[in-house]
Amino acid sequence: MRATLFIAGRQLWHRKLLNGIAVLGVMLGVLTLIAITGIMRGFQTKFLDTILQISPHVVVFDKTLGDTTPIVDQLLGGPSATAIVRQTSTDRQQRIARPTETVRAMRALEGVAAVAPLVVGSAVASAGSKETPVELRGIDPEVQDVVTPLRSMVVDGQLGGLTGAVDGAMIGHQLADLLGVKVGDNLSCASALGDRVVLRVVAIFETGVAALDKGRIYVATRRAQTILGRGDAIDRIELRLVDPDHAPAVTAQLEALFHYDAESWQETNASMLGVFDQQNMITGLIIGAVLLVGGFGILSIQIMIVLEKRRDIALLKSVGYGSRDVLAIFLTEGAVIAVLGAALGAAAGHFVLAGMRLLKSASGMGYSKPSTFAIYERPIVYVLAFGFAVGVGLLASLVPAWRASRVEPVDVLRGT
Amino acid sequence: MTSAIAAAAAPAAALAAPSLEARALVRDLGDEVKTRILHGIDLAIAPGEFVSVTGPSGSGKSTLLYLLGALDRPTSGDVLIEGVSTVGLDDRARGALRGERLGFVFQFHFLLPEFTALENVIIPMLRRRDIPRADARARALAVLDQLGIGELGGRRPTQLSGGQQQRVSIARAIAHGPRILLADEPTGNLDSAAGEAVLGIFETLVRDRGMTIVMVTHEPSYARRAQREIRLRDGRIVEIATGAPATVTTR
Numbered sequence A: 001m002r003a004t005l006f007i008a009g010r011q012l013w014h015r016k017l018l019n020g021i022a023v024l025g026v027m028l029g030v031l032t033l034i035a036i037t038g039i040m041r042g043f044q045t046k047f048l049d050t051i052l053q054i055s056p057h058v059v060v061f062d063k064t065l066g067d068t069t070p071i072v073d074q075l076l077g078g079p080s081a082t083a084i085v086r087q088t089s090t091d092r093q094q095r096i097a098r099p100t101e102t103v104r105a106m107r108a109l110e111g112v113a114a115v116a117p118l119v120v121g122s123a124v125a126s127a128g129s130k131e132t133p134v135e136l137r138g139i140d141p142e143v144q145d146v147v148t149p150l151r152s153m154v155v156d157g158q159l160g161g162l163t164g165a166v167d168g169a170m171i172g173h174q175l176a177d178l179l180g181v182k183v184g185d186n187l188s189c190a191s192a193l194g195d196r197v198v199l200r201v202v203a204i205f206e207t208g209v210a211a212l213d214k215g216r217i218y219v220a221t222r223r224a225q226t227i228l229g230r231g232d233a234i235d236r237i238e239l240r241l242v243d244p245d246h247a248p249a250v251t252a253q254l255e256a257l258f259h260y261d262a263e264s265w266q267e268t269n270a271s272m273l274g275v276f277d278q279q280n281m282i283t284g285l286i287i288g289a290v291l292l293v294g295g296f297g298i299l300s301i302q303i304m305i306v307l308e309k310r311r312d313i314a315l316l317k318s319v320g321y322g323s324r325d326v327l328a329i330f331l332t333e334g335a336v337i338a339v340l341g342a343a344l345g346a347a348a349g350h351f352v353l354a355g356m357r358l359l360k361s362a363s364g365m366g367y368s369k370p371s372t373f374a375i376y377e378r379p380i381v382y383v384l385a386f387g388f389a390v391g392v393g394l395l396a397s398l399v400p401a402w403r404a405s406r407v408e409p410v411d412v413l414r415g416t
Numbered sequence B: 001m002t003s004a005i006a007a008a009a010a011p012a013a014a015l016a017a018p019s020l021e022a023r024a025l026v027r028d029l030g031d032e033v034k035t036r037i038l039h040g041i042d043l044a045i046a047p048g049e050f051v052s053v054t055g056p057s058g059s060g061k062s063t064l065l066y067l068l069g070a071l072d073r074p075t076s077g078d079v080l081i082e083g084v085s086t087v088g089l090d091d092r093a094r095g096a097l098r099g100e101r102l103g104f105v106f107q108f109h110f111l112l113p114e115f116t117a118l119e120n121v122i123i124p125m126l127r128r129r130d131i132p133r134a135d136a137r138a139r140a141l142a143v144l145d146q147l148g149i150g151e152l153g154g155r156r157p158t159q160l161s162g163g164q165q166q167r168v169s170i171a172r173a174i175a176h177g178p179r180i181l182l183a184d185e186p187t188g189n190l191d192s193a194a195g196e197a198v199l200g201i202f203e204t205l206v207r208d209r210g211m212t213i214v215m216v217t218h219e220p221s222y223a224r225r226a227q228r229e230i231r232l233r234d235g236r237i238v239e240i241a242t243g244a245p246a247t248v249t250t251r
């Protein structure tokens, strides 16, 4: 053992340049792994966090699946009037039947944290001479705030104003700019089927998502029903779950129980998640390739060194060192290169990520507002990087070390 | 086959088992076409004996020495090192046997370039658990001193002359205290003064330490200074001459 370390250490030091290059290769691999993972994952995590904060985990739409009896009807005993109406309906507008009971039943489900019924429709908002299409949402602000935190996005005014004495509206800050209104100003809102209603701006919100900040108006449920001409219908239910990862399972359960089309946030954002998967695959390939190059660096350098050291190996063996000792010496050298490279790479990676954190991202990724780079940095990434590097290093030095251990002293002696 | 005269040079040793013994040693070499390099060598070398091996180039001298030193395996026959049969030993056991009981000196010094002269002498002892590191260092220093290169211990092999390098390699071969030294043309790369120094060292080792030395050489004058000269031709012992100075004086 002492001999192995002594000899391996000195041989490494003696070939500082070559072994330094090998260390550099491993270091670059680990640095790449940590930096790319930190940036990609950071962006993805931030993106998902934003999505999970501003969107519901599950949305139930007013579209029925099949014609079996929904659970609410079963619970209430026998087909209800609404069910019969729906079966024979010529009503163009679908609706969620018995909203109060349905919402209550959903609230009782395991893993559901909050349930908010709402009305959604297209309308046109105008103030003075300005006019713009908007997505109108009728909500119960207190309930909705639990499902998709609204209050935290209010930058001016009060969310509670929605249900106040006046017909309140909460609008996105870009919409406010567009229409030239502030808190306390009036705007009017109308749709093809309903009545024109004058609303008072009671709050202005900012989500960071341009599409919402520019085109969404929140009003109280009743007000939305009036504007959209929906009577007292509810056409959407949003849910917040205890664990967002369970959304697909809860969605399936909701569809089975209530027979309404439901969509998890993963489905809603499937295309984005697919892009992430592809990003991760490409990143994985790049990292793998860089680490492989590092491994080949060790491999070729070690093969060269072993060839050059045949005489020394023969001498060691003739004075009593065994194949295992020789194997241990060269494996130790590979391991030291790998560990050193991994440690340096991890340190460099940490510095790069720390530096990235200080930089403002220029474009804000074109979707959310400009902000600092989100960086993903977890011990597990370092542990994995380290493990990979040492594994690759050991694997790469296995072949040369094994060849070294096979050197027969007489072959070398006869050759000289 | 130990002569009475040689026995007189090392009286106590003559009674003991041979230091080295070859029994019907056969060695074939070659990958496809096997050539018989050694044709059944029988040989016994007594403790404390200084033997030289001579013969034309290609006669099998090195092959015999590698077999006697358990560096190579015979095609048939056996080699006994201080009474231990090597035929049944695996590589590991043979390595351990070499590391404990034998010392080697080759035509080339085989010093490890990354290490100082002193470290080169220490390295064979490092793998032995029974020799503490401090001991190994002390022994190495003592041996280097003895060989007249005590002040060169801190130098790298490249900073030494050929003769000095060879002395370091002799120090490496004997520092761990083996009783047998095997040397393959140890003076082959040296000028006459350095060669003479090596021979002097060998004679001292035999005289003062009672070491057994087998030395392959091309130099007739060096060969004659051994107690016995084994002459090989085409893989056979053709003659064993006795003619060491010690013998002459005894006569």
Ligand SMILES: Nc1ncnc2c1ncn2[C@@H]1O[C@H](COP(=O)(O)OP(=O)(O)OP(=O)(O)O)[C@@H](O)[C@H]1O
Pocket (backbone or CB within 6 Å): A414, B029, B030, B031, B035, B037, B055, B056, B057, B058, B059, B060, B061, B062, B063, B064
């Ligand atoms: N690997 C091998 N395959 C076949 N024949 C070999 C091999 N190695 C050596 N020989 C042959 O074995 C014979 C003996 O070689 P050896 O090295 O023992 O001779 P030597 O007496 O030491 O010669 P020299 O004085 O030149 O060192 C030579 O004829 C040589 O050609």
Ligand SMILES: [Mg+2]
Pocket (backbone or CB within 6 Å): B061, B062, B063, B184
């Ligand atoms: Mg030879």
